[in-house]
Amino acid sequence: MTSPAPTHLRAIATDRPVLAILLMNLAVLIFTSMDGVVKYISEAYGYSTGEIVFVRNLFAFLPLIAYMLVVEKRLNLRTERPWGHVWRGLAGVSAMFCYFLSYQLLPLSDAIALGLSGPIFLTILSVPLLGEKVGWRRWSAVTVGFVGVLIMTRPGSGVFEIAALVPLLASLFYALAMISIRRLAATEQSTTIVFYFTLFATFTSLFTIPLGAIDPSFAWRWPQDWSELGLVILIGFMGGAAQIALTTAFRRASVSVVAPFDYMALVYGFLIGFLLFAERPDRYLIVGGAIVVASGIYIIHREAKLARERRRQESLPSLPVTQ
Incomplete structure (x- = not known):
């Protein structure tokens, strides 16, 4: 267990909540x-x-290195927190394995719904591990957002089986990974954090190769044609781009502000399904989606108001102390 975050970490880049929310939405999409x-x-x-x-992380180096060279004008690999990157890597890789496995064990909507309990863990853990103060309004927004998720997916009793523990465990690992990103942000650049996570995940996934000799479901395979190879590369490219946006979002605002927008995953999923696969959402999905969007809009309004108040307080001249 790591110690609570120092005071200076809690003050890092917490005055740009709208930008963080936009980046988080891009990452989730x-x-x-x-x-x-x-x-x-x-x-x-x-x-x-x-x-x-493995492929998700190997090909994620393409957008990551391009971003570092083109946007940041350098390949910054220096780190003052090697063990912090190890901790972030362990939590992040564990979450990734559990998330991907849950898509095979459960219907996609059920897996996503259960996986979206991550913001609940994040909000709870951000208090003891990061020392953040979470008001009742944000607690309410997180709760309302989760209610919207339940309305959309309406998970039946069949969801709550042993397999349901996989996305829930993924959510816990995800929360720990995001907490570690927030702590690393005290000394590390966003892309440095992403680079070492990607490197860690690429190498650790190689240890699953011998499992194919035990169970064929663990066996690796080579892409058989160019279209298949293109899909494999696309996974990594998308993952790398989203990871950059995600990490930057958590540097620009507190965990409890950014985390609720994980709920938008279902909203984007429904839109993609309708546009590409002609899937039509029912009334439960529409109502639940409206609740999720409403909770997100409220958080934007609330955080923008708090940011304005902070800037106004900082601009006020200090008064002399009289005896």
Whole structure:
């Protein structure tokens, strides 16, 4: 267990909540699209979870290194917190394995719904681990958002089986990974954090190769044609781009502000399904989606108001102390 975050960490880049929310929405949209591709190649081609984690991270180096060279004008790999990156890597890779596995064990909507309990863990853990203060309004927004998720997916009793523990465990690991990102942000650049996580995940996923000799479901396979290879590369490219946006979002606002927008994953999933696969949402999905969007709009309004108040207080001249 790590110690609570120092005071200076809690003050890092917490005055740009709107930018953080926009970046988080972009990350969630790309991740949701990537999840659809992951589920497709798992079912259509039989890729194992370990191999998907490998290609997801190996090809994520393409957008990551390009971003570092073009935007940041340098390949910054210096770190003052190597063990912090190890902790972030362990939590992040564990979450990734569990998320991808849950897409194979459960219907996608059930897996996503259960996986979206991550913001609940994040909000709770941000208090003891980061020392953040979460008011009743944000607690209410998180709760309302989760209610919207339940309305949309209406998970039946069949969801709550042993397999349901997989996305819940993924959510817990995800929360720990995001907490570690927030702590690393005290000394590390966003892209440095993403680079070492991607490197860690690429190498650790290789340890699943011998499992193929024990269980064929763990066996790795080579892409058989260019279209299949293109899908494999696309997973990594999308994952890398989304990871950059996600990490930057958590540097620009507190965990409890950014985390609730994970709920938008279902909203984007429904839109992608309608536009690309002619899937029509029912009234429960529409009502639940409206609740999720409403909770997100309220958080934007609330955080923008608090940011204005902070700037106004900082601009006030200090008064001399009289005896």
